[in-house]
Amino acid sequence: MPRVLLLLPTTTYRTEAFVAAASGLGVDVTVASEQPNALARLNPTALLTLDFNDPQKAAQRVVEFSATHPIDAVVPVDSQVVVVGAAISAALGLRHNSVTSATAAQDKHHMRQQFKLAGVPSPxxxxxxxxxxxxxxxxxxxxxxxxxxxxxxxxxxxxxxxxxxxxxxxxxxxxxxxxxxxxxxxxxxxxxxxxxxxxxxxxxxxxxxxxxxFVDGPEVALEGMLTRGELSVLALFDKPDPLDGPFFEETIYVTPSRLPTETRGQIQIARCAEQAARALGLTEGPVHAELRLAKDGPTVIEVNARSIGGLCSRTLRFGTGMSLEELIIRCALDGEFEPPERQCQATGVMMIPTACAGRFIEVHGLDEARAVSGVEGVTISAHPGQQLVPLPEGSRYLGFIFAQADSPESVETALRESYARLEFKIETPPLSQTTFDRTP
Amino acid sequence: MIGKTIGASIRAHLSTDDPAVSDAAWESVPSSDELREQVQHVLDTDINPSVAAHGGVVRLIDVKDNQVFIQMGGGYQGCGQADVTLKFGVENSIRAAVPGVGVILDVTDHASGRNPYFTPSTK
CATH class of the missing domain: 3.30.1490.20 (ATP-grasp fold, A domain)
Incomplete structure (x- = not known):
């Protein structure tokens, strides 16, 4: 039975989805994290500890491990482990992005330089x-x-x-x-x-x-899969809330995009994203690209060698119901696997913003928010007692709202209506102790 | 190809009055009380002494037929790595030590966890 190595940082949102996908595929699974699992001694072939900040050391450890438990695919689940994933794959001789390209995708300056050299439209x-x-x-x-x-x-x-x-x-x-x-x-x-x-x-x-x-214009996110350098577009998300600053909080993603599909629309975006991935040297695995639609055409803000973050992948289903995580693992295991089409219904997600600093007490209105027509689920990922830190200092969401409907417009409406029904009780610090300013 | 063969076999079987699981198979499964005792022993001797290091605890809530219901508490309630610990630690240990266990279900209210050991934070 093939064995897949999941690189799962302890702070990722993606654990549940990747574990479920790998388990459902019936393959042998080894999970590696940067901190030891408390039960690792009971199942050492499934629970590894790797130093993700030292890719060569991590690769050596996996090479030793694979001598007795051969590994057929390495799947870095998010951006924190893209470079170490490439190093491990290289050491094992597996098809994957080069370490150089993965490193370029992780460093925004290096990325910008590569885009400039290749003539990719970028700020x-x-x-x-x-x-x-x-x-x-x-x-x-x-x-x-x-x-x-x-x-x-x-x-x-x-x-x-x-x-x-x-x-x-x-x-x-x-x-x-x-x-x-x-x-x-x-x-x-x-x-x-x-x-x-x-x-x-x-x-x-x-x-x-x-x-x-600063590039003025609406922003979109492209989810894709690279196979030997060829980009398959899995989904194109509109971001209907303007991202004009001073901070750039992600909120609503809706797919399919309402942009026109002809040359100057979605096709141009896909070409631009593929050109950007090529400029970085990315050839394999998932890519998540963010582009601004400026007056003179798409401009690449960034391309990451990972799939969509947070719990947003729950909006995507392919073929007869395959999750994005299953699709990623299948592509990693089988270079000939062709990603099935995304299911056609309009879907979307709202990343619930952290509006203010303070201690999260509780949320009211969950049942009402879930009852909105088209809403598939509401997940609160912040835990009671958690200290909330808004952007730009923080990086966590309060939770996620998922919706599905007949049209992108209906999805967006459902997400907004559901969010409006939620009331977060947050114990804010006295004004004199507030260190988080919402002004630029 | 094999999917079609399996699907056809399942459909053929469902069209009969025969049970999905044979009586002989059920007879080989220990009773709920036996399973409860054995699973509790695994939790007491293997699992909980280890997870205590992360401020966690795994409790046996119930056994119905051969379905096992467990609950994660302390640092494991709401922990971002709870699925890894459950699937590859707890479930693996129970299955290895207690043959006959069916589905192992986590009934934890993870959303209410107040002090998870790991909290998701980045893309």
């Missing part, structure tokens, strides 16, 4: 250092711009600035976020209250950041 950018004089930097950039960390995900640390004053405040804020994420002395703990913390996939340097041109 103008400048690499800056936190050591530089911020006022002087502010004189050199064009506004509006976006201040962005090189590696964080879920729009954490991404801030728009429209003038020099906003720019300096944005860089100061990003500086504090990066210091905290890298555990530097003097940083204030704000990221939540997980009993066990882990930091995977962060770069060694926290001194650099990007300043990018």
């Amino acid at each position: 103008k950018f400048t690499l800056c250092s936190l050591q530089e004089d911020r006022a002087a930097l502010g004189h050199r950039v064009d506004f509006p711009c976006v201040v962005k960390p090189l590696s964080l995900a879920a729009s954490q640390g991404v801030i728009r600035a429209d003038d020099q004053g906003q720019f300096i405040r944005a860089v100061n804020r990003l500086d504090a976020i990066l210091k905290r994420e890298h555990g530097m002395p003097g940083a204030t703990e704000t990221s939540g209250n997980a009993s066990a913390s882990s930091q995977v996939g962060l770069p060694t340097s926290s001194e650099e950041f990007l300043v990018e041109q």
Whole structure:
């Protein structure tokens, strides 16, 4: 029986979906995380511990493991483990992205450079250092711009600035976020209250950041699968809420897209995403691309060598009901596997934003929110007592709303109506202790 | 090809009055009381001493026929890795030690977990 190695960081949202998909396929499964599972000694062939921050060491460990338990496919479930997944696959001689391409997809500056070299439409950018004089930097950039960390995900640390004053405040804020994420002395703990913390996939340097041109226009997300460099589009999501800043909170995703399908619409977006993946050297596995539809055509914001994040994959079903996770595992196991078409009904998800900082007490209106016509489910992923941190400092959602209907418009309406019925009780800190500012 | 063969066999069987699971097969399954005792022994001796390190506990709620209902508590209630622990730790250990166990169902209210050991946080 073939064996699949799932690389599952302990902080991923994707555990349940990938475990269910792998178990349902009837293959042997080994799960690797960066922290030991308490029951690893009872089932050492299924529960591995790997240092995800040291890809070569992790690859060596898996090579030793595979001598007795051969591995047929490696599946990194999200962005934190893309590079280590590529290193392990390379060491095992499996078909996968090169380490170089996976690394490029993880570093936003490297990604921008590759796009520029290949002529992929993408925002103008400048690499800056936190050591530089911020006022002087502010004189050199064009506004509006976006201040962005090189590696964080879920729009954490991404801030728009429209003038020099906003720019300096944005860089100061990003500086504090990066210091905290890298555990530097003097940083204030704000990221939540997980009993066990882990930091995977962060770069060694926290001194650099990007300043990018703000690209005006609606944003879309493309979900695709690469096989030997060929992109199959699995879904194109519209993001109906404008992402104009100052922070870039993801909320609603709806597919199929309402954009026209002719040359200047969806096909052009797919070509642009494929060109971007090729520029990075990505050839295998899932890709998640974010593009802005500027006046002169699609502009690639980023391409990640992973599938859609959070619990959003629940909106996608393929063929006779295959999950995205099953599709990814099947593609990893079988290079000839052709992804079936997405089921045709309109679906969507709303990532419930963390509107304010404080301690999550409870949520009211769940039954009412679930009763909205078209709503398939409401999942609250924040736990009672959790310290909530909104963007740009935080990176967690309160939960997810899922809907399915006859049209994208009906899906969007259902999601908004369901969200309006939810009431979150959050114990906010006294004003004098509030450190999270919603202004840029 | 094999799917069609299996499907045809299932449909053919369902068209008869024969039970889906034979009486002989059921007779080989230990009683609920026996299963309850053996599963509890696995939890007490193998599972819970280990999961206590993560502030967790796994409780046996019920056994009906050969279906086992368990509940995860402490740091495992709402833990982002609960499915891994359940599938590859708890379930694997129970099945290895107690033949005849059917479905193992997690009846935990994970949404109410107040102090999960791991909390999802990133894409």
